[in-house]
Amino acid sequence: MSKPIVATTSLAGCFGCHMSVLDIDDRILELIELVEFNKSPINDIKKFTKKCDIGLIEGGCANSENVHVLKDFREHCKILISLGECAIMGGLPAMRNGIPVRECLEEAYLNGLTVAGNTGKIIPNDPELPMLLDKVYPCHEVVKIDYFLPGCPPRADLIWDALVALITGDEMKLPYEVIKFD
Amino acid sequence: MNKVVKIDIDGLECIANSDQYIIEAARENGIYIPTLCNYPGVKPKGGCRICTVRVNGKQMTACTTPVSDGMRIENNTEELINLRKSIVELLLVEGNHFCPSCEKSGNCELQALAYRFGIMAPRFPYLFPVRKVDASHPKIIKDQNRCILCKRCIRAITDEKGRSVFAYRRRSSRVEVVVDSKLGKQLTDELAQKAMDVCPVGSILVKEKGFITPIGERKYDKNPIGSDIENITITKR
Ligand code: SF4
Ligand code: SF4
Secondary structure, three states, X not given: OOOOEEEEEEOEOOOHHHHHHHOOOOHHHHHHHHOEEOOEOOOOEOOOOOOEEEEEEEOEEEEHHHHHHHHHXXXXXXXXXXXXXXXXXXXXXXXXXXXXXXXXXXXXXXXXOOOOOOOOOOOOOOOOOOOEEEEEEOHHHOOOOOEEEXXXXXXXXXXXXXXXXXXXXXXXXXXXXXXXXX | OOOEEEEEEOOEEEEEEOOOEHHHHHHHOOOOOOOOOOOOXXXXXXXXXXXXXXXXXXXXXXXOOEOOXXXXXXXXXXXXXXXXXXXXXXXXXXXXXXHHHOOOOOXXXXXXXXXXXXXXXXXXXXXXXXXXXXXXXXXXXXXXXXXXOXXXXXXXOEOOOOOEOEEEEOOHHHOEEEEOOOHHHHOOHHHHHHHHHHOOOOXXXXXXXXXXXOOOXXXXXXXXXXXXXXXXXXXXX
């Protein structure tokens, strides 16, 4: 039997969830025996080369590029997992949700205390750049998500148990200590 | 007149006093009925509805219903657990609960109930309401993003004349709980701390006291909310 194929991505996230994937320590050796990786920042494969079984999504949708990547993942993966608070509810990036986009951009490029050298007072708007969305959206409000693994980041044990359960078809053990929202 | 009565909770015979509410009687019998707005020693309100049980088949709030002899109470049924879970989920999407950056995380009762019910993500869409943080008070911060309007602070934090230091402002969907501008001025350090402790969520914070307990040692890091009640040795039953 061929190995299940896993893809991962970080949308509007900080890569902390990916760090937590690596935090499974030496079990990573077991993991590469169990699965094959496709598109992922871990192996730097940038485009899907085949259909995948499991897609791990870190981060919510803050711009048009995030939405595009998320839809691409939905198309290529049988099972999608929202990994971490940002994917589940927008997380810290969503703290801008109560502030108008223009105000956010002005703070970042014009008025912020650490802004330096923007003498032309330019807010970048090149068509090549992804458009910021009005709000940061949880992934499951953009595409269908099959499973959720909370945490900021999700504990390595939770990620490991979830992956093993999915691959082996066994029921997942969920000890109290591993489900955390922080 | 206060007399001893027998009640039945999920098939378990319990002894209670006739002047007790169901939630208190259950607690003394080592049975946890989840709640957010109820607080021991504070007048019950029946606001959050999380303690809803079935009393002789009818849904009632356990925090406001006094026990009576022969009562049959259903508590841990699938139906009631699912109902309680929905309320927790609704509260999570109704406000702005960014647990990773919240001072109360790990000590928060709303979060702890979500853990207890195994909520991985709420089933409802997030509202992301626009709410304010009021840090103008010298001792406390009032974060409206996290207030669940349980009124615990209004009921529990009073001055020596019994006047509430916290109060409702506005009505309906715009209602918020604020510090009374006059009475708030006399808030002592002790009362400020009590207010933070009484608040089930991170809506009342004592300044410079956030993140004081390290992760791993906070109230609900290792043990689910209610486990203290479930683990007491029952002498009464
Ligand atoms: S109040 Fe509780 S649920 Fe809300 S953000 Fe803070 S820890 Fe999370
Ligand atoms: S501030 Fe806290 S205690 Fe007061 S009503 Fe809001 S959630 Fe309840």
